[in-house]
Amino acid sequence: MKKILPLTLVISSLLTASFAATAEQSVVTIGFQKASLFTIIKSRQSLEKQFSPQGVTVRWVEFPAGPQMLEGLNIGAIDLAATGDAPPIFAQAAQADLIYLAHSVPNPNSEAIVVPENSSIHTIADLKGKRVALNKGSDVNYLLVAALQKAGLSYKDIQPVYLPPADARAAFQKGAVDAWAIWDPYLAEVSATTHARTITTAEGLVPHYSFYLASRKFAEGSPKLALQVEKALEENGQWANNHKQETAQLLSAATGLGINYWHTTLARIDYTTQRMTPDVFKQQQNLADTFSQIHLIPKQVDVSNATWSLDKKN
Incomplete structure:
Protein backbone atom coordinates (compact mmCIF):
# COMPACT_ATOMS: atom_id res chain seq x y z
CA MET A 1 0.00 0.00 0.00
CA ASN A 107 34.53 53.71 -26.57
CA PRO A 108 35.39 53.73 -30.31
CA ASN A 109 38.90 55.15 -29.91
CA SER A 110 40.08 52.29 -27.72
CA GLU A 111 40.37 49.86 -30.65
CA ALA A 112 42.07 50.25 -34.01
CA ILE A 113 43.69 48.63 -37.02
CA VAL A 114 47.43 49.27 -37.00
CA VAL A 115 50.30 48.63 -39.39
CA PRO A 116 54.10 48.77 -38.98
CA GLU A 117 55.59 52.26 -38.99
CA ASN A 118 57.20 51.88 -42.43
CA SER A 119 54.35 49.93 -44.04
CA SER A 120 53.12 50.87 -47.51
CA ILE A 121 49.58 50.47 -46.19
CA HIS A 122 47.98 53.84 -45.52
CA THR A 123 44.25 53.23 -45.93
CA ILE A 124 41.79 50.42 -45.38
CA ALA A 125 41.60 49.98 -49.17
CA ASP A 126 45.31 49.11 -49.09
CA LEU A 127 44.51 46.03 -47.00
CA LYS A 128 43.25 44.19 -50.08
CA GLY A 129 45.04 40.86 -50.27
CA LYS A 130 46.92 41.54 -47.02
CA ARG A 131 47.25 39.43 -43.87
CA VAL A 132 45.37 40.96 -40.95
CA ALA A 133 45.80 39.53 -37.48
CA LEU A 134 42.84 39.53 -35.10
CA ASN A 135 41.27 37.48 -32.38
CA LYS A 136 38.37 35.70 -34.09
CA GLY A 137 35.01 36.57 -32.61
CA SER A 138 36.36 39.55 -30.69
CA ASP A 139 35.08 43.11 -30.88
CA VAL A 140 37.73 44.08 -33.46
CA ASN A 141 36.22 41.47 -35.78
CA TYR A 142 33.26 43.84 -36.16
CA LEU A 143 35.57 46.83 -36.61
CA LEU A 144 37.42 45.07 -39.42
CA VAL A 145 34.22 44.06 -41.22
CA ALA A 146 32.76 47.57 -40.96
CA ALA A 147 35.99 49.24 -42.08
CA LEU A 148 36.28 46.97 -45.12
CA GLN A 149 32.67 47.57 -46.11
CA LYS A 150 33.12 51.35 -45.89
CA ALA A 151 36.19 51.07 -48.14
CA GLY A 152 34.22 49.05 -50.70
CA LEU A 153 35.89 45.76 -49.81
CA SER A 154 34.52 42.50 -48.48
CA TYR A 155 35.87 40.21 -45.79
CA LYS A 156 37.00 37.88 -48.58
CA ASP A 157 39.32 40.59 -49.90
CA ILE A 158 41.74 40.19 -46.98
CA GLN A 159 43.49 37.23 -45.38
CA PRO A 160 42.35 37.05 -41.75
CA VAL A 161 44.95 35.50 -39.45
CA TYR A 162 43.21 34.43 -36.28
CA LEU A 163 45.50 34.78 -33.26
CA PRO A 164 45.02 35.67 -29.59
CA PRO A 165 46.58 39.02 -28.61
CA ALA A 166 49.93 37.73 -27.33
CA ASP A 167 50.56 35.64 -30.46
CA ALA A 168 49.32 38.41 -32.73
CA ARG A 169 51.70 40.86 -31.05
CA ALA A 170 54.64 38.55 -31.81
CA ALA A 171 53.50 37.98 -35.40
CA PHE A 172 53.09 41.72 -35.93
CA GLN A 173 56.60 42.52 -34.72
CA LYS A 174 58.15 39.73 -36.83
CA GLY A 175 56.36 40.94 -39.95
CA ALA A 176 54.39 37.70 -40.26
CA VAL A 177 51.22 39.77 -40.71
CA ASP A 178 50.64 43.07 -42.51
CA ALA A 179 48.19 44.62 -40.07
CA TRP A 180 46.68 44.01 -36.66
CA ALA A 181 43.17 44.77 -35.42
CA ILE A 182 43.52 45.24 -31.67
CA TRP A 183 42.21 47.00 -28.59
CA ASP A 184 43.66 48.75 -25.54
CA PRO A 185 45.89 48.28 -23.61
CA TYR A 186 47.60 46.23 -26.34
CA LEU A 187 46.98 49.10 -28.75
CA ALA A 188 48.68 51.59 -26.44
CA GLU A 189 51.65 49.29 -25.89
CA VAL A 190 52.34 48.39 -29.54
CA SER A 191 51.93 52.02 -30.64
CA ALA A 192 54.46 53.19 -28.08
CA THR A 193 57.07 50.43 -28.42
CA THR A 194 57.03 49.75 -32.16
CA HIS A 195 55.61 53.08 -33.39
CA ALA A 196 52.81 51.14 -35.06
CA ARG A 197 50.71 53.43 -37.21
CA THR A 198 46.93 53.55 -36.87
CA ILE A 199 45.04 53.49 -40.16
CA THR A 200 41.63 53.66 -38.49
CA THR A 201 39.99 53.51 -35.10
CA ALA A 202 36.38 52.45 -34.61
CA GLU A 203 35.26 56.10 -34.59
CA GLY A 204 32.43 56.51 -37.10
CA LEU A 205 32.40 52.79 -37.85
CA VAL A 206 31.18 50.84 -34.82
CA PRO A 207 30.29 51.99 -31.28
CA HIS A 208 32.54 49.53 -29.43
Whole structure:
Protein backbone atom coordinates (compact mmCIF):
# COMPACT_ATOMS: atom_id res chain seq x y z
CA MET A 1 0.00 0.00 0.00
CA LYS A 2 1.26 3.47 -0.87
CA LYS A 3 2.14 5.45 2.23
CA ILE A 4 0.34 8.79 2.50
CA LEU A 5 2.42 11.56 4.02
CA PRO A 6 0.86 14.00 6.49
CA LEU A 7 -0.21 17.27 4.87
CA THR A 8 2.17 19.32 7.05
CA LEU A 9 5.12 17.18 5.90
CA VAL A 10 4.11 17.57 2.25
CA ILE A 11 3.91 21.37 2.62
CA SER A 12 7.25 21.45 4.44
CA SER A 13 8.87 19.40 1.65
CA LEU A 14 7.47 21.70 -1.03
CA LEU A 15 8.68 24.80 0.78
CA THR A 16 12.14 23.30 1.20
CA ALA A 17 12.30 22.41 -2.50
CA SER A 18 11.09 25.88 -3.47
CA PHE A 19 13.73 27.54 -1.28
CA ALA A 20 16.45 25.34 -2.75
CA ALA A 21 15.37 26.25 -6.26
CA THR A 22 15.53 29.98 -5.58
CA ALA A 23 18.42 30.17 -3.10
CA GLU A 24 21.27 32.45 -4.09
CA GLN A 25 24.45 30.53 -4.87
CA SER A 26 27.38 30.66 -2.44
CA VAL A 27 30.25 31.02 -4.97
CA VAL A 28 30.27 33.53 -7.82
CA THR A 29 32.90 32.91 -10.53
CA ILE A 30 33.83 35.89 -12.67
CA GLY A 31 35.80 35.90 -15.91
CA PHE A 32 37.85 39.01 -16.66
CA GLN A 33 40.50 40.36 -18.99
CA LYS A 34 42.95 43.27 -18.99
CA ALA A 35 41.37 46.75 -19.11
CA SER A 36 38.02 45.34 -18.04
CA LEU A 37 36.09 47.07 -15.31
CA PHE A 38 36.07 43.69 -13.55
CA THR A 39 39.86 44.05 -13.13
CA ILE A 40 39.25 47.26 -11.19
CA ILE A 41 36.51 45.65 -9.11
CA LYS A 42 38.81 42.71 -8.38
CA SER A 43 41.71 44.90 -7.33
CA ARG A 44 39.51 47.01 -5.05
CA GLN A 45 37.84 43.85 -3.65
CA SER A 46 34.48 45.59 -4.01
CA LEU A 47 32.46 42.41 -4.44
CA GLU A 48 34.34 40.53 -1.73
CA LYS A 49 33.42 43.28 0.73
CA GLN A 50 29.82 43.15 -0.40
CA PHE A 51 29.39 39.38 -0.62
CA SER A 52 31.41 38.19 2.38
CA PRO A 53 28.79 39.18 5.01
CA GLN A 54 26.29 37.15 2.95
CA GLY A 55 28.50 34.06 3.02
CA VAL A 56 29.25 34.35 -0.69
CA THR A 57 32.75 33.76 -2.10
CA VAL A 58 34.08 35.41 -5.26
CA ARG A 59 36.39 33.47 -7.59
CA TRP A 60 38.25 35.21 -10.42
CA VAL A 61 39.42 33.59 -13.69
CA GLU A 62 41.54 35.57 -16.17
CA PHE A 63 41.10 35.13 -19.94
CA PRO A 64 43.13 36.56 -22.86
CA ALA A 65 40.03 37.77 -24.73
CA GLY A 66 36.24 37.73 -24.88
CA PRO A 67 35.62 34.69 -27.12
CA GLN A 68 37.59 32.38 -24.85
CA MET A 69 35.82 33.84 -21.84
CA LEU A 70 32.38 33.19 -23.29
CA GLU A 71 33.36 29.61 -24.02
CA GLY A 72 33.90 29.37 -20.27
CA LEU A 73 30.51 30.95 -19.66
CA ASN A 74 28.86 28.53 -22.09
CA ILE A 75 30.21 25.41 -20.35
CA GLY A 76 29.39 26.72 -16.89
CA ALA A 77 32.99 27.38 -15.79
CA ILE A 78 32.16 31.01 -14.95
CA ASP A 79 29.00 32.92 -14.05
CA LEU A 80 29.94 36.39 -15.32
CA ALA A 81 32.04 37.86 -18.12
CA ALA A 82 33.04 41.18 -19.66
CA THR A 83 33.59 41.40 -23.43
CA GLY A 84 33.32 43.69 -26.40
CA ASP A 85 30.52 43.85 -28.95
CA ALA A 86 31.08 40.75 -31.04
CA PRO A 87 31.77 37.85 -28.62
CA PRO A 88 28.19 37.63 -27.31
CA ILE A 89 26.93 37.23 -30.88
CA PHE A 90 29.28 34.34 -31.60
CA ALA A 91 28.36 32.84 -28.23
CA GLN A 92 24.62 33.01 -28.96
CA ALA A 93 25.24 31.44 -32.35
CA ALA A 94 26.95 28.59 -30.48
CA GLN A 95 23.85 28.12 -28.31
CA ALA A 96 25.29 29.81 -25.20
CA ASP A 97 22.49 30.57 -22.74
CA LEU A 98 23.60 34.02 -21.64
CA ILE A 99 21.98 37.31 -20.74
CA TYR A 100 23.14 40.93 -20.95
CA LEU A 101 23.43 42.53 -17.50
CA ALA A 102 24.80 45.94 -18.47
CA HIS A 103 26.96 47.84 -20.94
CA SER A 104 29.52 50.62 -21.03
CA VAL A 105 29.08 53.78 -23.01
CA PRO A 106 30.70 53.59 -26.50
CA ASN A 107 34.53 53.71 -26.57
CA PRO A 108 35.39 53.73 -30.31
CA ASN A 109 38.90 55.15 -29.91
CA SER A 110 40.08 52.29 -27.72
CA GLU A 111 40.37 49.86 -30.65
CA ALA A 112 42.07 50.25 -34.01
CA ILE A 113 43.69 48.63 -37.02
CA VAL A 114 47.43 49.27 -37.00
CA VAL A 115 50.30 48.63 -39.39
CA PRO A 116 54.10 48.77 -38.98
CA GLU A 117 55.59 52.26 -38.99
CA ASN A 118 57.20 51.88 -42.43
CA SER A 119 54.35 49.93 -44.04
CA SER A 120 53.12 50.87 -47.51
CA ILE A 121 49.58 50.47 -46.19
CA HIS A 122 47.98 53.84 -45.52
CA THR A 123 44.25 53.23 -45.93
CA ILE A 124 41.79 50.42 -45.38
CA ALA A 125 41.60 49.98 -49.17
CA ASP A 126 45.31 49.11 -49.09
CA LEU A 127 44.51 46.03 -47.00
CA LYS A 128 43.25 44.19 -50.08
CA GLY A 129 45.04 40.86 -50.27
CA LYS A 130 46.92 41.54 -47.02
CA ARG A 131 47.25 39.43 -43.87
CA VAL A 132 45.37 40.96 -40.95
CA ALA A 133 45.80 39.53 -37.48
CA LEU A 134 42.84 39.53 -35.10
CA ASN A 135 41.27 37.48 -32.38
CA LYS A 136 38.37 35.70 -34.09
CA GLY A 137 35.01 36.57 -32.61
CA SER A 138 36.36 39.55 -30.69
CA ASP A 139 35.08 43.11 -30.88
CA VAL A 140 37.73 44.08 -33.46
CA ASN A 141 36.22 41.47 -35.78
CA TYR A 142 33.26 43.84 -36.16
CA LEU A 143 35.57 46.83 -36.61
CA LEU A 144 37.42 45.07 -39.42
CA VAL A 145 34.22 44.06 -41.22
CA ALA A 146 32.76 47.57 -40.96
CA ALA A 147 35.99 49.24 -42.08
CA LEU A 148 36.28 46.97 -45.12
CA GLN A 149 32.67 47.57 -46.11
CA LYS A 150 33.12 51.35 -45.89
CA ALA A 151 36.19 51.07 -48.14
CA GLY A 152 34.22 49.05 -50.70
CA LEU A 153 35.89 45.76 -49.81
CA SER A 154 34.52 42.50 -48.48
CA TYR A 155 35.87 40.21 -45.79
CA LYS A 156 37.00 37.88 -48.58
CA ASP A 157 39.32 40.59 -49.90
CA ILE A 158 41.74 40.19 -46.98
CA GLN A 159 43.49 37.23 -45.38
CA PRO A 160 42.35 37.05 -41.75
CA VAL A 161 44.95 35.50 -39.45
CA TYR A 162 43.21 34.43 -36.28
CA LEU A 163 45.50 34.78 -33.26
CA PRO A 164 45.02 35.67 -29.59
CA PRO A 165 46.58 39.02 -28.61
CA ALA A 166 49.93 37.73 -27.33
CA ASP A 167 50.56 35.64 -30.46
CA ALA A 168 49.32 38.41 -32.73
CA ARG A 169 51.70 40.86 -31.05
CA ALA A 170 54.64 38.55 -31.81
CA ALA A 171 53.50 37.98 -35.40
CA PHE A 172 53.09 41.72 -35.93
CA GLN A 173 56.60 42.52 -34.72
CA LYS A 174 58.15 39.73 -36.83
CA GLY A 175 56.36 40.94 -39.95
CA ALA A 176 54.39 37.70 -40.26
CA VAL A 177 51.22 39.77 -40.71
CA ASP A 178 50.64 43.07 -42.51
CA ALA A 179 48.19 44.62 -40.07
CA TRP A 180 46.68 44.01 -36.66
CA ALA A 181 43.17 44.77 -35.42
CA ILE A 182 43.52 45.24 -31.67
CA TRP A 183 42.21 47.00 -28.59
CA ASP A 184 43.66 48.75 -25.54
CA PRO A 185 45.89 48.28 -23.61
CA TYR A 186 47.60 46.23 -26.34
CA LEU A 187 46.98 49.10 -28.75
CA ALA A 188 48.68 51.59 -26.44
CA GLU A 189 51.65 49.29 -25.89
CA VAL A 190 52.34 48.39 -29.54
CA SER A 191 51.93 52.02 -30.64
CA ALA A 192 54.46 53.19 -28.08
CA THR A 193 57.07 50.43 -28.42
CA THR A 194 57.03 49.75 -32.16
CA HIS A 195 55.61 53.08 -33.39
CA ALA A 196 52.81 51.14 -35.06
CA ARG A 197 50.71 53.43 -37.21
CA THR A 198 46.93 53.55 -36.87
CA ILE A 199 45.04 53.49 -40.16
CA THR A 200 41.63 53.66 -38.49
CA THR A 201 39.99 53.51 -35.10
CA ALA A 202 36.38 52.45 -34.61
CA GLU A 203 35.26 56.10 -34.59
CA GLY A 204 32.43 56.51 -37.10
CA LEU A 205 32.40 52.79 -37.85
CA VAL A 206 31.18 50.84 -34.82
CA PRO A 207 30.29 51.99 -31.28
CA HIS A 208 32.54 49.53 -29.43
CA TYR A 209 30.70 48.81 -26.20
CA SER A 210 31.86 46.67 -23.34
CA PHE A 211 29.17 44.23 -22.26
CA TYR A 212 28.77 42.61 -18.88
CA LEU A 213 27.21 39.20 -19.35
CA ALA A 214 25.95 36.43 -17.11
CA SER A 215 24.88 32.87 -17.55
CA ARG A 216 21.11 32.66 -17.47
CA LYS A 217 21.40 30.16 -14.63
CA PHE A 218 23.19 32.74 -12.48
CA ALA A 219 21.17 35.83 -13.45
CA GLU A 220 17.78 34.18 -13.08
CA GLY A 221 18.72 31.84 -10.22
CA SER A 222 20.56 34.43 -8.13
CA PRO A 223 18.94 37.76 -9.08
CA LYS A 224 19.90 39.45 -5.80
CA LEU A 225 23.59 38.73 -6.42
CA ALA A 226 23.29 39.71 -10.08
CA LEU A 227 21.81 43.07 -9.11
CA GLN A 228 24.63 43.62 -6.65
CA VAL A 229 27.16 42.91 -9.39
CA GLU A 230 25.40 45.37 -11.69
CA LYS A 231 25.48 48.03 -8.95
CA ALA A 232 29.20 47.37 -8.34
CA LEU A 233 29.85 47.87 -12.05
CA GLU A 234 28.09 51.24 -12.00
CA GLU A 235 29.83 52.44 -8.82
CA ASN A 236 33.31 51.28 -9.81
CA GLY A 237 32.91 52.68 -13.31
CA GLN A 238 32.19 56.08 -11.84
CA TRP A 239 35.13 55.73 -9.44
CA ALA A 240 37.51 54.82 -12.28
CA ASN A 241 36.40 57.79 -14.38
CA ASN A 242 36.97 60.15 -11.44
CA HIS A 243 40.28 58.64 -10.29
CA LYS A 244 42.40 58.20 -13.42
CA GLN A 245 45.76 58.23 -11.64
CA GLU A 246 44.72 55.65 -9.03
CA THR A 247 43.10 53.54 -11.75
CA ALA A 248 46.27 53.62 -13.88
CA GLN A 249 48.35 52.53 -10.88
CA LEU A 250 45.89 49.78 -10.04
CA LEU A 251 45.75 48.41 -13.58
CA SER A 252 49.50 48.65 -14.03
CA ALA A 253 50.03 46.61 -10.87
CA ALA A 254 47.36 44.10 -11.88
CA THR A 255 48.65 43.54 -15.42
CA GLY A 256 52.38 44.21 -15.26
CA LEU A 257 52.10 46.77 -18.07
CA GLY A 258 53.83 50.12 -17.62
CA ILE A 259 51.71 52.85 -16.12
CA ASN A 260 52.34 55.07 -19.17
CA TYR A 261 50.39 52.60 -21.34
CA TRP A 262 47.51 52.79 -18.91
CA HIS A 263 47.52 56.59 -18.94
CA THR A 264 47.14 56.40 -22.72
CA THR A 265 44.43 53.74 -22.45
CA LEU A 266 42.42 55.55 -19.79
CA ALA A 267 42.40 58.73 -21.84
CA ARG A 268 40.37 56.78 -24.42
CA ILE A 269 38.08 54.78 -22.14
CA ASP A 270 34.94 55.83 -20.30
CA TYR A 271 33.92 53.18 -17.76
CA THR A 272 30.40 54.57 -17.25
CA THR A 273 28.08 51.56 -16.98
CA GLN A 274 24.35 51.39 -17.66
CA ARG A 275 21.56 48.83 -17.77
CA MET A 276 20.60 47.56 -21.19
CA THR A 277 18.19 49.55 -23.37
CA PRO A 278 16.20 48.69 -26.54
CA ASP A 279 18.52 50.94 -28.58
CA VAL A 280 21.65 49.05 -27.51
CA PHE A 281 19.94 45.73 -28.21
CA LYS A 282 19.05 47.08 -31.67
CA GLN A 283 22.70 47.95 -32.34
CA GLN A 284 23.73 44.46 -31.26
CA GLN A 285 21.11 43.01 -33.60
CA ASN A 286 22.63 45.00 -36.47
CA LEU A 287 25.99 43.43 -35.63
CA ALA A 288 24.47 39.96 -35.55
CA ASP A 289 22.73 40.48 -38.89
CA THR A 290 25.98 41.71 -40.47
CA PHE A 291 27.89 38.64 -39.28
CA SER A 292 25.13 36.36 -40.48
CA GLN A 293 25.08 37.96 -43.95
CA ILE A 294 28.82 37.42 -44.47
CA HIS A 295 28.68 33.95 -42.88
CA LEU A 296 30.94 34.70 -39.93
CA ILE A 297 28.26 32.99 -37.84
CA PRO A 298 26.40 29.91 -39.12
CA LYS A 299 22.89 31.19 -38.56
CA GLN A 300 20.81 34.22 -37.68
CA VAL A 301 20.80 35.25 -34.02
CA ASP A 302 17.96 36.92 -32.15
CA VAL A 303 19.81 39.10 -29.66
CA SER A 304 16.63 39.79 -27.68
CA ASN A 305 16.70 36.18 -26.49
CA ALA A 306 19.53 37.28 -24.20
CA THR A 307 17.38 39.85 -22.38
CA TRP A 308 17.38 39.55 -18.60
CA SER A 309 13.90 38.88 -17.24
CA LEU A 310 14.28 41.91 -14.93
CA ASP A 311 14.63 44.10 -18.03
CA LYS A 312 11.60 42.75 -19.84
CA LYS A 313 8.50 44.92 -19.92
CA ASN A 314 5.35 43.31 -18.66
